[in-house]
Structure formats: C-alpha cells, structure tokens
Amino acid sequence: MMSFILSLIKKQEGGILPLVAISMTVLLGFSALVIDAGTLYLEKSKIQKAVDAAVLAGAQELAEAQERPEKREEAIKQAYNIIVANGVDRENVEINIKGTEITAFANVSKEMTFARIFGIKDTPVVANAAAQILPISAVINSFTAEPFGINTDRYPNFMDEKHNLVLKWDKDNEETGNFGLLDLGSGTNKITEMVVGGIYSTDPGKSVGRIMKRNYEKKTVTIPIYRLLPENYVLQEGDRCNKTGTTGKRCIQVLGFATVYITNVVEVAQHKASIYGELKEITLPSGSIMNENAPNFGTYEVILTK
Structure with missing residues (x-):
C-alpha cells in the first residue's frame, strides 16, 4: 500500500510547475494593474487640483469683466498661468468664460508602464472644474x-x-x-x-x-x-x-x-x-455669504461650483 501512495506522489510532481507559472503570471498582471492604477489616481489628483486652482484664480478677474470685456482675456490668461505652474501642459486644457462663470476641462494622455504588457499604451485622464462669482448678501x-x-x-x-x-x-x-x-x-x-x-x-x-x-x-x-x-x-x-x-x-x-x-x-x-x-x-x-439672488452692486465672492 505504501509503495502505491509513493508512486502517486511521484506522478503529481511534474504538474506543480505549470500551476506555479500560471499563478505567477496572474499575480504579476494584477500587480502591474495596481501600480498603473495608482499612477493614474495620482495624475488625476494632480490635474484636478490644477484646474480647481485655475478657475479660482481666473474668477478673481471676472468682477471687472462684467463691465470691461477685455478683462475676460485677463481672466483666461491668469487661469492658464496657474495650469502651467502646476505642471500641466496648457495644450491639454480648455478654459471658457460664460457670464459670471469660468470653466476648465483637461484631457491628458498618461503613458502606462506595466499595462503595456496587455497592449494598453496610454490612458486618458480627464478633469473639469468651474467657479462662479456671486454677489454677497452678508458680511460676517x-x-x-x-x-x-x-x-x-x-x-x-x-x-x-x-x-x-x-x-x-x-x-x-x-x-x-x-x-x-x-x-x-x-x-x-x-x-x-x-x-x-x-x-x-x-x-x-x-x-x-x-x-x-x-x-x-x-x-x-x-x-x-x-x-x-x-x-x-x-x-x-x-x-x-x-x-x-x-x-x-x-x-x-x-x-x-x-x-x-x-x-x-x-x-x-x-x-x-x-x-x-x-x-x-x-x-x-x-468671509461673506453669497446669494445669486442678492442685489448686484459689483462686489462678489468666488464659489467653486464643479
């Protein structure tokens, strides 16, 4: 009986190596995806902070832009300056102004590292933000x-x-x-x-x-x-x-x-x-309270709306 059991064990020895090889491949694949996913998360966070800061900076110029249209260009320029200062290529960001709101949309292509193994060379990272100026209804x-x-x-x-x-x-x-x-x-x-x-x-x-x-x-x-x-x-x-x-x-x-x-x-x-x-x-x-329905006498505060 003992000799029979030993013979069975010897027959299974060759089957372990393929299982190990398959498991290691799957494990490395998941590890690669986790690393690249972490990289994408950090890139998304960086770009989101950049567009948030950009619209907040640009909105500071919107008050004067209500009566002086040339100030719109100054607001857009200020927003792009913040984009570049945060390490994002301005060519990947679109900034627009409509009334009392300024918006920024970023679409950056991020190169992958380990995901290339699976044929994924790059992935788009998208972020958007909007800021609006509102008349103040209280000062506190x-x-x-x-x-x-x-x-x-x-x-x-x-x-x-x-x-x-x-x-x-x-x-x-x-x-x-x-x-x-x-x-x-x-x-x-x-x-x-x-x-x-x-x-x-x-x-x-x-x-x-x-x-x-x-x-x-x-x-x-x-x-x-x-x-x-x-x-x-x-x-x-x-x-x-x-x-x-x-x-x-x-x-x-x-x-x-x-x-x-x-x-x-x-x-x-x-x-x-x-x-x-x-x-x-x-x-x-x-330091004030804003309300879009408050009478507008040209004094505003900025709110991040998106």
Whole structure:
C-alpha cells in the first residue's frame, strides 16, 4: 500500500510547475494593474487640483469683466498661468468664460508602464472644474465695518454716478442731522455682521474718531448700500436699529453691498471731514455669504461650483 501512495506522489510532481507559472503570471498582471492604477489616481489628483486652482484664480478677474470685456482675456490668461505652474501642459486644457462663470476641462494622455504588457499604451485622464462669482448678501466674521455707506435716498442712481460719490459729508451751516454716518455700536453691542434686509441705525452728527485722512484716503473698503426708513418706522424683532441715546437717529435698511475706493478725505476740523469715493467692481476674499439672488452692486465672492 505504501509503495502505491509513493508512486502517486511521484506522478503529481511534474504538474506543480505549470500551476506555479500560471499563478505567477496572474499575480504579476494584477500587480502591474495596481501600480498603473495608482499612477493614474495620482495624475488625476494632480490635474484636478490644477484646474480647481485655475478657475479660482481666473474668477478673481471676472468682477471687472462684467463691465470691461477685455478683462475676460485677463481672466483666461491668469487661469492658464496657474495650469502651467502646476505642471500641466496648457495644450491639454480648455478654459471658457460664460457670464459670471469660468470653466476648465483637461484631457491628458498618461503613458502606462506595466499595462503595456496587455497592449494598453496610454490612458486618458480627464478633469473639469468651474467657479462662479456671486454677489454677497452678508458680511460676517472677519468683516471690519466702516461707519458709512451709500445712501440711495441721496444717490438713487449711484451705479451711474459711480465716480464721484460723497459717502460722508460736512456742512458748516448745519450742526445737526444725519451726514452719512452709521451707528455700528461698541463693546459687546458692536455690529460684526450685516445682512441684506437688515435694519440698522444712523449716527447723527459729523464727528467720528476714525474719520482721518491717514485712515481712509486711497483705501478700498466694502460698505453697505442702504435706504432711510420712515421716521415713524416701528421696530420689529431682530432689528439692530437703536434710536435711544441720540436725538435724530433714523433706521436704515441694507439693500446690498458695494466696494469703493476712497479718492479723497477733506478735513474741515478735528474728526470732521467729507469722504469721497468711486465704485469698484471687485471679488472679495472669503468671509461673506453669497446669494445669486442678492442685489448686484459689483462686489462678489468666488464659489467653486464643479
């Protein structure tokens, strides 16, 4: 019996080598596919980051492009610069602008290494991205409020008169009333966020400690667009209008936000001055809330939409 078993074992010895050879081939094949798949994943990640960064950079120029079509080319150029800086051939990327959106589509042919064994020489790697600018509906968190804005009662057509706006005025023959200043509170009551539709209050008088030539002139600031509410306006829950403490305070309603470049500050006395500015089309850094339905006064923030 023992001799019979030994003879069977000897007969099977030659069959193991083919099985090992087949197994090794399959194993090497899977290993090759895993390595090449990892390479494709890294390439996809690299290209995706490049197109994301490209559209975000290009979108920064879209605000001005809404009124100056030549800025569209500047936005596309900026996007391509980012593509190249991230090691992607610009010939493999298509960038387009439509309205307030910029898109990027990349199609890169990646050479394979081990997959060539199976006749696969290269594989396309595709990535796309889109960024859009939206008007802001609220400024929050890092918002540093300025104590003035654009009064639509004084400037009903301010979008057409954008180059010579008086944001805060001063008249020697008028000592009382509202001259363009806003009450932003102080201490724990300081207003650190403003929203479209929000109700706040004016700050009667001409004097304010921060109105100084060195503080404002030649600076760009984001400010609210507002309208005066009737003097008999009845406060509602959630309103930030505070009529107490100073005679002549009026409630205002924020209609939106705009950005102005302070062209001149004319001081007439200590802490008293007139402030002049011009409207700017601009894209803000993060720190605000966007809404495509918000009134558009030329101040935007960028959102990655794809």
